[in-house]
Amino acid sequence: MQRLLRTGLNAGTEAPRVVGGEGVHFLLADGRRVLDGSNTGGPLGHGHPGMVAALREAVALPMVSEGWSWLGRDQAAEDLFDIGLAGETGWAGAVRFCLSGSEANDIALSLAQALTGRQPLATRERAYHGLVGLSRDVTTQPHWHGGLAAPEGRSRLPFPCAPVHVLPPPDGALYESATGTGRPAGLGLQTAPAMLAQSCAMILDYTQGGFYHDAAYQDALAGLARANGALWVADEVVTGLGRAGRPFAFQGGASRPDIVTLGKGLGGGSVAVAAVVLSHEVVAAMRGSAWQNYGTLRGHPLAMAAVSAYLRILRDEALLPRVAALAGCFAQRLQEIARRHPSVCRVAGQGLHWTVELHGPDWRHWLADSAEAPIASQVAARALELGAVIGTSGEQTSLFLAPPLVIGDAEAEQLLAILDESLDVADRVHNAGPG
Numbered sequence: 001m002q003r004l005l006r007t008g009l010n011a012g013t014e015a016p017r018v019v020g021g022e023g024v025h026f027l028l029a030d031g032r033r034v035l036d037g038s039n040t041g042g043p044l045g046h047g048h049p050g051m052v053a054a055l056r057e058a059v060a061l062p063m064v065s066e067g068w069s070w071l072g073r074d075q076a077a078e079d080l081f082d083i084g085l086a087g088e089t090g091w092a093g094a095v096r097f098c099l100s101g102s103e104a105n106d107i108a109l110s111l112a113q114a115l116t117g118r119q120p121l122a123t124r125e126r127a128y129h130g131l132v133g134l135s136r137d138v139t140t141q142p143h144w145h146g147g148l149a150a151p152e153g154r155s156r157l158p159f160p161c162a163p164v165h166v167l168p169p170p171d172g173a174l175y176e177s178a179t180g181t182g183r184p185a186g187l188g189l190q191t192a193p194a195m196l197a198q199s200c201a202m203i204l205d206y207t208q209g210g211f212y213h214d215a216a217y218q219d220a221l222a223g224l225a226r227a228n229g230a231l232w233v234a235d236e237v238v239t240g241l242g243r244a245g246r247p248f249a250f251q252g253g254a255s256r257p258d259i260v261t262l263g264k265g266l267g268g269g270s271v272a273v274a275a276v277v278l279s280h281e282v283v284a285a286m287r288g289s290a291w292q293n294y295g296t297l298r299g300h301p302l303a304m305a306a307v308s309a310y311l312r313i314l315r316d317e318a319l320l321p322r323v324a325a326l327a328g329c330f331a332q333r334l335q336e337i338a339r340r341h342p343s344v345c346r347v348a349g350q351g352l353h354w355t356v357e358l359h360g361p362d363w364r365h366w367l368a369d370s371a372e373a374p375i376a377s378q379v380a381a382r383a384l385e386l387g388a389v390i391g392t393s394g395e396q397t398s399l400f401l402a403p404p405l406v407i408g409d410a411e412a413e414q415l416l417a418i419l420d421e422s423l424d425v426a427d428r429v430h431n432a433g434p435g
């Protein structure tokens with residue numbers, strides 16, 4: 001009997017059986033060494049010497065819950081403001097640490113409800129913000145419903161905690177196929193003010209569903225949120241502190257959020273840790289009240305040591321300019337690849353996070369309720385045979401690349417070449433047509 005209950009990113013296929021990792025590679029149970037191509041939680045790859053040294057030292061630290069004070073937690077907060085938020089202290093006021101991106105978003109949205117006295121939430125189409133409480137509610141990709149998916153309409157779905165308004169997404173893609181993407185174009189934000197006037201907060205992320213930073217979209221919505229009394233939560237769980245090629249994706253626009261959530265690589269990929277950053281204004285609005293909702297493992301000493309170590313490595317190894325430079329190479333090569341493959345309908349991305357979307361069924365109607373491997377998972381399976389772990393966005397048609405930020409030029413080229421060859425699988429299905 002299989003004791004471990006598992007979930008999966010690539011639907012309908014076996015997950016790679018990882019037994020170890022070094023640098024930008026995974027070691028698999030079958031003895032192979034494969035590139036780690038889609039791992040938003042692993043910015044430093046595997047076994048980074050700086051992280052290993054910091055965590056060896058930290059393992060002997062005492063267990064101090066969030067209810068007691070711990071000097072290393074104050075230090076991690078200082079490091080976040082000095083290194084990550086340098087230049088942003090005009091608006092950024094304070095931070096609280098927690099355990100996961102989902103939890104950070106749930107904490108941020110609960111706080112927004114408490115501060116505004118409104119229950120409804122606003123997000124954009126095709127968002128993913130997590131699988132906990134309010135973060136699950138604002139996850140609008142239908143298959144990440146947090147319930148049980150089964151074929152033939154037998155899925156069992158959970159109930160939402162709060163009503164959700166769904167804003168139209170931004171447009172921007174680097175490449176779109178001549179036959180189109182099947183998306184309705186240019187929806188505009190006419191309906192946004194009415195939605196925001198009812199919502200406690202608008203939460204926006206910068207990768208999910210293949211939508212990346214768009215300054216005009218962000219600034220327009222930020223202005224509308226403020227004018228209509230909703231807080232703006234920037235979900236930088238994927239993009240914050242590395243992957244966007246600048247400290248935060250939102251820095252591409254002029255507007256600044258009320259709350260920022262961080263997670264994924266915040267602990268260098270070695271420890272589960274996340275954070276909620278509040279603006280001075282939000283901190284001021286909380287004055288005179290107790291935020292009495294302590295968590296046993298939040299701000300754990302090991303996690304705080306990992307945050308400080310990661311931020312110093314990010315600065316000392318100049319990883320942000322490195323990501324920005326690699327972004328140009330990914331943009332150019334992915335466009336070439338897309339033009340060669342008729343199965344590709346859209347490519348978009350930023351820094352070291354790129355989405356390749358394939359022609360195929362409409363994602364709006366899929367609950368992950370089919371037993372067979374969708375086309376994106378079949379491409380990922382081929383990539384694994386060829387030597388790279390590539391993820392799908394859990395959808396039928398979306399693949400994403402998010403290699404470690406420390407990837408070398410030759411390894412990046414190898415990853416792109418493997419993607420290129422793997423897409424032949426999707427071309428064969430596409431060229432055969434619907435029948």
Ligand SMILES: Cc1ncc(COP(=O)(O)O)c(C=O)c1O
Binds near residue numbers: 102103235263264
């Ligand atoms: C944009 C975004 N927000 C939040 C989350 C949730 O983070 P976690 O998986 O750490 O709970 C994710 C996870 O993929 C994400 O992509």
